[in-house]
Amino acid sequence: MSEQFTHLGFARTYIYPALALFLIPVASLVFYSYVQSSTDQEFREANIGAIKADAQATPEEKANAIDFYEDVPLSSIMVSSDPSYIDLRNSLDKMLLAEQWSLIWAIRISWICILAGIAAFVMTAIAVVLSLQSQWLQYISLLFSWHSLRAFCTLEVIAQGLLVFSLSFWIPAFFFNVYILKLLLVFGLMAGGAICVVVAAIFKRPNNDFIVQGEIITRDMAPQLWYDLEQLSAKAQTAPPDHVVAGIDDNFFVTQLPLKVQGKDQQIQTLTGRSLFVSLSLLKKLPGQEADAVLLHELAHFSGDDTLYSQRIAPLLSRYDHFLSGLHEGGLSLPVFYFAVMFRALYEISLGRLSRQREFRADRLASEGTSPEDMAHALLRITAYSQYRGELEKEFFEAEEVHEQVNLSERIDGGFLAYTRSFIDKHNLGELATAHPFDSHPPLSHRLESIGFRSTPDSLLGLLDDDSVGTWFQKIDAAETLEREQWDAYEQQFREFHEQVLAYRYIPSNEAEQELVEKFFPRVEHTAGKDRPVVFDFEKVTYEDWDGPIYYREIESISFETEWGVRLDIVVKRDGKNKTIKLPLSKSKPERQEVLETMQNYYARAASAIAYKEQASGPPEEIIPEGETFSME
Structure with missing residues (x-):
C-alpha cells in the first residue's frame, strides 16, 4: 500500500467525517440568514406601504421615512444601541420581537459553533504535532486536549441541540406558516437526551482494572532472582521493580499502573508501584544471557520513564474513550463524535510513533548491556514461541471434538525445538512482532536492524537450537510447580471454553454431541x-x-x-x-x-x-x- 493511499484512506476514514461538525451550524446559518433576510424584506415593505398610505404625512416626511427603512433593516434595529432605534424596537409587537431575537441568537450560535469548530481543528493539529516531540509533551498535550475537548464537545452538543430544536420550529413555521408540537417534542427530547448522555459520560469513571493471571514472587521465594534483578537494575541505571509477577503468558512487561494479580486461589491482589511481569514458560526457554537481555529491555522502560508516562496517559485515554462512547450513543451528538474520533486517531499515531522509539531505545540499551546477538536471539526465540503457541491453540480451538485434555504445555515443550529449526524458513520476519499488553512493538526485522544485528536466513538456521532450561527459571523456588499449576488452570479454562463453542457449532448427530x-x-x-x-x-x-x-x-x-x-x-x-x-x-x-x-x-x-x-x-x-x-x- 502506498503512503499516498494510506494518507487518503486516513482522511476518508477520520478527517472527512470530522467535517460533519460544521454540518448543522452551516446549514442553520444559511437557513436563518435567509429567514432573517426575508423578514427584513417583509418588514421594509410593510412599513413603506404604510408610509405611502399615510394621508397626513408630507411628501418630504414620507421620503425621509422611506429612505430610513430602505437603509436600516429590522435585524439592525434589533441589535443597535442607538436610542432612537431602541425606542422604535420597544414599539414593535412582542411576538415579532420574540421571533427576531430567536433568529438573532440562532445566527449567533451558528457562528459560534463554526468559529469554535475551526479553533478546535487548529488546536487539535497543534496538540498532535507537539505530542510527537517527547513523552512529556505527549502527556501535556493529551491532558490539555482532554480537558479542552470535553468542554468544547459538550458545549457544541448543547449548541447544536438548540439549533436542531429551533429548526424544528422555524422550518414548518417559515415555509408552511404552522408549527408542529409533536415535531418540537421529538427533537426536544432528542436534543435533551444527547446532552444528558454526553454530560453523564464526562463524570462517569470507566473501569480500568488490568488483571493478570500469575503468582507474586517474593524475595523469600526467589532470593537469587531478586539479587540478580538488582544487579541488572544498577546496570540499567534504575531502581529495581517493587514487585515481580510470574505467569505463563507469552510476553514480558513492566508497568506502574495498578496491577490486579489473580493467583491459583482465585483471590485478586492489587499491586501498586513498579511491577515486572515475567513469563515462566519463556524463562524456561531462554538461556541466561538472552534472559538478561530481555530483562534489561524491560528495566530500560523504567529508566526511560516510559512506564511513568504510560501510568499518566492510560487513565486519560480511558476516560476519553468512554467519553467517545457517550458521544456516539447521543444520536444528535454524532457530528461531534466524528470530530472527537479524528483527534483520537491522530493521537494514536503519536502514541505508536513514540512507543516504537521507546522499544528501539530499550532494545539498544539491552544489547549494550549484553550483546546484539543475545538480544537478537532472545527476540527470535520469544517470537518463535509466541507463533508456535498460537498455532497450537488454534489447532485445539478448531477441533470438532471435545478434548479429553488440553495438553498444550506438553505439546509446546515437546515440539518447540523442532519448530524453531523451521521457524526462520516458514515466517517473514518483517511482518512478525512480539506481544505486549501496553505498547505496540515494531516489526521484528526493524528491531534486529536497529541493534545492528545483520544476518541472512541461512545464518539464522540453528540459531535457536538450544533446549536447555533457562538459568533464570531455576532461580525461582518451585518454578516447575508454579508453572504446572498455572498451565493446569489455563488448559481447563481453554477446554471449557472450547466446549461452549462446540455447543454453538453442533447440530447433534449422535448422543455425545x-x-x-x-x-x-x-x-x-x-x-x-x-x-x-x-x-x-x-x-x-x-x-x-x-x-x-x-x-x-x-x-x-x-x-x-x-x-x-x-x-x-x-x-x-x-x-x-x-x-x-x-x-x-x-x-x-x-x-x-x-x-x-x-x-x-x-x-x-x-x-x-x-x-x-x-x-x-x-x-x-x-x-x-x-x-x-x-x-x-
Whole structure:
C-alpha cells in the first residue's frame, strides 16, 4: 500500500467525517440568514406601504421615512444601541420581537459553533504535532486536549441541540406558516437526551482494572532472582521493580499502573508501584544471557520513564474513550463524535510513533548491556514461541471434538525445538512482532536492524537450537510447580471454553454431541400466556395450544407485539410458505422476560449451528449471527 493511499484512506476514514461538525451550524446559518433576510424584506415593505398610505404625512416626511427603512433593516434595529432605534424596537409587537431575537441568537450560535469548530481543528493539529516531540509533551498535550475537548464537545452538543430544536420550529413555521408540537417534542427530547448522555459520560469513571493471571514472587521465594534483578537494575541505571509477577503468558512487561494479580486461589491482589511481569514458560526457554537481555529491555522502560508516562496517559485515554462512547450513543451528538474520533486517531499515531522509539531505545540499551546477538536471539526465540503457541491453540480451538485434555504445555515443550529449526524458513520476519499488553512493538526485522544485528536466513538456521532450561527459571523456588499449576488452570479454562463453542457449532448427530449441547442448553420450562407452560430445548419450542412444536430451523423471523395482547409472532416456513404462529406471553414481566431471553438464546444457538454447517459445506457465512433481539419497552 502506498503512503499516498494510506494518507487518503486516513482522511476518508477520520478527517472527512470530522467535517460533519460544521454540518448543522452551516446549514442553520444559511437557513436563518435567509429567514432573517426575508423578514427584513417583509418588514421594509410593510412599513413603506404604510408610509405611502399615510394621508397626513408630507411628501418630504414620507421620503425621509422611506429612505430610513430602505437603509436600516429590522435585524439592525434589533441589535443597535442607538436610542432612537431602541425606542422604535420597544414599539414593535412582542411576538415579532420574540421571533427576531430567536433568529438573532440562532445566527449567533451558528457562528459560534463554526468559529469554535475551526479553533478546535487548529488546536487539535497543534496538540498532535507537539505530542510527537517527547513523552512529556505527549502527556501535556493529551491532558490539555482532554480537558479542552470535553468542554468544547459538550458545549457544541448543547449548541447544536438548540439549533436542531429551533429548526424544528422555524422550518414548518417559515415555509408552511404552522408549527408542529409533536415535531418540537421529538427533537426536544432528542436534543435533551444527547446532552444528558454526553454530560453523564464526562463524570462517569470507566473501569480500568488490568488483571493478570500469575503468582507474586517474593524475595523469600526467589532470593537469587531478586539479587540478580538488582544487579541488572544498577546496570540499567534504575531502581529495581517493587514487585515481580510470574505467569505463563507469552510476553514480558513492566508497568506502574495498578496491577490486579489473580493467583491459583482465585483471590485478586492489587499491586501498586513498579511491577515486572515475567513469563515462566519463556524463562524456561531462554538461556541466561538472552534472559538478561530481555530483562534489561524491560528495566530500560523504567529508566526511560516510559512506564511513568504510560501510568499518566492510560487513565486519560480511558476516560476519553468512554467519553467517545457517550458521544456516539447521543444520536444528535454524532457530528461531534466524528470530530472527537479524528483527534483520537491522530493521537494514536503519536502514541505508536513514540512507543516504537521507546522499544528501539530499550532494545539498544539491552544489547549494550549484553550483546546484539543475545538480544537478537532472545527476540527470535520469544517470537518463535509466541507463533508456535498460537498455532497450537488454534489447532485445539478448531477441533470438532471435545478434548479429553488440553495438553498444550506438553505439546509446546515437546515440539518447540523442532519448530524453531523451521521457524526462520516458514515466517517473514518483517511482518512478525512480539506481544505486549501496553505498547505496540515494531516489526521484528526493524528491531534486529536497529541493534545492528545483520544476518541472512541461512545464518539464522540453528540459531535457536538450544533446549536447555533457562538459568533464570531455576532461580525461582518451585518454578516447575508454579508453572504446572498455572498451565493446569489455563488448559481447563481453554477446554471449557472450547466446549461452549462446540455447543454453538453442533447440530447433534449422535448422543455425545446432543449431550454436550444440552449441557449448555438444557430443556427448560417457563410460563407463557394463560399460565400455560412453554418448553424450550436445543432444537425446538413447544406450546400446548399449537398443533406441534416449532423447530428453530423453520423460523424466518420473530417479532414482539403488544397490540391485542402481549405476544411473540413467529414466522415459520413450511411447505414453501410462510406461516405466522403466535405465542401469547404472561402478564407478569419477570415471566415474560424469561421467555424472551430463552427464545433469543436458544434460537441464536440453533442459527449459529446452521450457519456453521453451511459455512463448512458451502459459501462462507457469519458463524455466529446476531440472532433476534427483543425489547420490553
